[in-house]
Amino acid sequence: MKFKVAGIQMGPYPGDYESNMEKALEVLEGVVKKVDPYVVLFSEVMTGPYFCQLVDDKFFKLAEPVDGRSVTTLTKKAKELGVHIVGTFFEKAVEHGQTHYYNSAYLCSPTRGLVGVYRKVHLPKVNQPSLTCDEKYYFERLGGGGKDFPVYGMDNGVKVGMLLCFDRSFPESWRELMLKSAQVVFLLVATWGFREAIFVQELQIRAIENRIFVVAVNKAGDEIVPGEAQARNHFGKSSIIDPNVEIVAQTGKEPWGYVAAEIDLDKIEEAKKVIDWKAERKPHLYKTISV
Numbered sequence: 282m283k284f285k286v287a288g289i290q291m292g293p294y295p296g297d298y299e300s301n302m303e304k305a306l307e308v309l310e311g312v313v314k315k316v317d318p319y320v321v322l323f324s325e326v327m328t329g330p331y332f333c334q335l336v337d338d339k340f341f342k343l344a345e346p347v348d349g350r351s352v353t354t355l356t357k358k359a360k361e362l363g364v365h366i367v368g369t370f371f372e373k374a375v376e377h378g379q380t381h382y383y384n385s386a387y388l389c390s391p392t393r394g395l396v397g398v399y400r401k402v403h404l405p406k407v408n409q410p411s412l413t414c415d416e417k418y419y420f421e422r423l424g425g426g427g428k429d430f431p432v433y434g435m436d437n438g439v440k441v442g443m444l445l446c447f448d449r450s451f452p453e454s455w456r457e458l459m460l461k462s463a464q465v466v467f468l469l470v471a472t473w474g475f476r477e478a479i480f481v482q483e484l485q486i487r488a489i490e491n492r493i494f495v496v497a498v499n500k501a502g503d504e505i506v507p508g509e510a511q512a513r514n515h516f517g518k519s520s521i522i523d524p525n526v527e528i529v530a531q532t533g534k535e536p537w538g539y540v541a542a543e544i545d546l547d548k549i550e551e552a553k554k555v556i557d558w559k560a561e562r563k564p565h566l567y568k569t570i571s572v
Contacts, residue, residue: 282547285543290538305327312539324500325384344382359394383427440464449497481528494524499516501537517533519539521542523548523552
């Protein structure tokens, strides 16, 4: 089976929600018209700036529920444009009488509406000269870290998983999705700084060791939130990688650029004929893997 995928490499936040989403939808419509993809992805926290390098409760105002304006808007766009969409947002959820916050991604279908939501599991707290962030403050301390790695089916039957940024550096995340029969993993990213050095190579390893396609969409450009000492330079490099580590398509560092390519799922079975990593596993010996 073959189908086209496209990822929109979002640029710096323009300062207000309306302008940002207007630009996102404009680029979305342009990519759909030019590429005719089956599914389109956006970068991490697409509805606002990346605010987690600061600790300030005012940013909780950016959170919204699953049935809020962002998911509702893109779900309608999926139907209107006849394309699957993977969006991201700062999620606010009331569960068992308590409010929790999540860094979330979701898949919507042109025929079924909202298919499912993934909540980021691994939440970084880093303090380095080129990269400072504290996602634990906004998500983990309020019980909002993700608890599962779901796999969803698109309308064509292809099984897909979603991961968010820091999740990419945990092999267990990918293995869990592979063992649940994911064929393609959508990685939504807003990264910068020293993480650039091995960004693509890390994804190539995840692709080959799990015999999956990886579609990674980063943010791009210089973005600064009031209170930051200096702008972050999100390095882009959005990439589509096949099960043999080949980079099928890749962007540079341009804000609001896009990456697109046709995915041929037959490559997965062809790659497994060389080495099928799943078949060679010895799970009965991995006694400390979940410790």
